[in-house]
Amino acid sequence: MLGAIIGDIAGSAFEFHGIKTKDFPLFGDHQGEKCRFTDDSAMTLAVAKAILVSAPDGHDLADCAETWMRRIGQRYPDCGFGGRFHRWLFAETPAPYGSYGNGSAMRVSPAAWAAGSLEEALRLSDAVTAVTHDHPEGMKGARAVTACIYLARTGADKAAIRDHVREHYYPLSRTLAEIRPGYRFEVSCQKSVPEAIQAFLEAESFEDALRNAISLGGDSDTQAAIAGSIAGPYFGIPERLRQRALGFLPEELQGIVSQFEARFGADKGAE
Numbered sequence: 343m344l345g346a347i348i349g350d351i352a353g354s355a356f357e358f359h360g361i362k363t364k365d366f367p368l369f370g371d372h373q374g375e376k377c378r379f380t381d382d383s384a385m386t387l388a389v390a391k392a393i394l395v396s397a398p399d400g401h402d403l404a405d406c407a408e409t410w411m412r413r414i415g416q417r418y419p420d421c422g423f424g425g426r427f428h429r430w431l432f433a434e435t436p437a438p439y440g441s442y443g444n445g446s447a448m449r450v451s452p453a454a455w456a457a458g459s460l461e462e463a464l465r466l467s468d469a470v471t472a473v474t475h476d477h478p479e480g481m482k483g484a485r486a487v488t489a490c491i492y493l494a495r496t497g498a499d500k501a502a503i504r505d506h507v508r509e510h511y512y513p514l515s516r517t518l519a520e521i522r523p524g525y526r527f528e529v530s531c532q533k534s535v536p537e538a539i540q541a542f543l544e545a546e547s548f549e550d551a552l553r554n555a556i557s558l559g560g561d562s563d564t565q566a567a568i569a570g571s572i573a574g575p576y577f578g579i580p581e582r583l584r585q586r587a588l589g590f591l592p593e594e595l596q597g598i599v600s601q602f603e604a605r606f607g608a609d610k611g612a613e
Contacts, residue, residue, distance in 0.1 A: 343390060343451045343602060344609055345548065345574025346567040348587040350382035350448070353556050353566030357422075360559030362522055368549065369586055379590050380422040381415070382567040385449035387595050388414040389470050390602040393456045403469040408436060411473070414595075422563075424529070430474055438472060442479035444534045446471045447487040448564045451571040454491035455606045463492040483531025486511035487568055490539060495575035500543055503572075512536040518544050518554055525558050534561055538568035545569070548577040548612060578612030 355372040357380075369377045391414070392406035415423065415431040423431065427445060430436050450467050457463035467488040471481055486507055493503050508514055514536055521537055528534045538555055545551035551573035555566040588596055 343386060343455055343571070343574070344584060344587070344599060345579060346386050346448065346451045346571035347379065347383045347591070347599075348574075348579065348583055349552050349555065349566035349568070349570025350380055350386075350563045351377050351587050351590050352552050352570075353563035354378050354380050354422075356556050356559075356562035357564075358527075360527065360562060362557060362559050364550075364553040364557045366553075366556070368552070368583075377590070378421075379595070380563050381418075381424075381427075381445070382422075382448040382564055383591065383595070384414050384418050384421050385411055385445065386451060386567070387598045389449050390452040391598050392470065393452050393466065394598075394601055394605065400466060400469065403466060404473055407470040408473045412436065427474065436473075438474055438476035440477045440480075441475040442477040442483070442531050443475065443529050444483060444531050444538075444561065444564050444568070445529075446475035446480040446484040447531055447535050447538075448567040448571075450484045450488050451491055452602060452606075454488045454495065454571075455602070457492060460489060460492050463488050479531050482511060483535040486535055486539065487571065490542070490572045491575060494572050500576075504543055507536075507539055512539070514540055514543070516540070518558070522558055525560055527560050529561050529564070534565055535568060538565040539572065541565065541569040542572040542576070545573055545577070548573045548579050549583065551577070574609035578610040580612050 355375040355377045359373040388411040392410040396403040396406040453466035471484040541554035542551045551569045552566045555569035556562045
């Protein structure tokens, strides 16, 4: 889960001023934009909190997800929410709005960590996704990322993860070198989640996965959050990056990280 938060923060300075190189200072400023936590981190931690407080059988998880996404989102209304999601946060009677945006995929990592099987992970993913992103592509994007994270944290290698995605979700037919030149800012699941997964698949380390995702020049914070959420359990997270990222979070959000990791485990360390 922390891999998503680190990716979000690292990519935040490049969200609206994309780059096409991997050579940049991690957590550095870019064209006047400073790194920060965004809606990606806030909603990842809202999902984590919802899982923590939901019933053991998960029957109330969707309700808990709605409650905590709105509670945390209303507390941090200026952290980068899209227009429709912002309206959902403050609606008197919130309802799913058919989104296929990549917001479903960037926030779903806690579902993969809390589950004891791939089937359970996908069930949890569906529950926390359908409260807003109930379009089939929104649901699929969240499921694809959940599956990748679950497989990574349970010991699958890259070939098995790639094959699973190709069989069930996306063809993954282009390399980063083929994607990068013409790629632009894109927020749909179908045009950003496969690219983020490819950023992980071509990475040599956790940090390299973030640099791959950011260097595409797209929706940098979200694509780095997705790539980081998979790379964290696969490669492990260097302690220096963990501590640096936690320093960007308010104390109450750091508390959710601690509570969730104490119950469900954390990304392993790395050099």
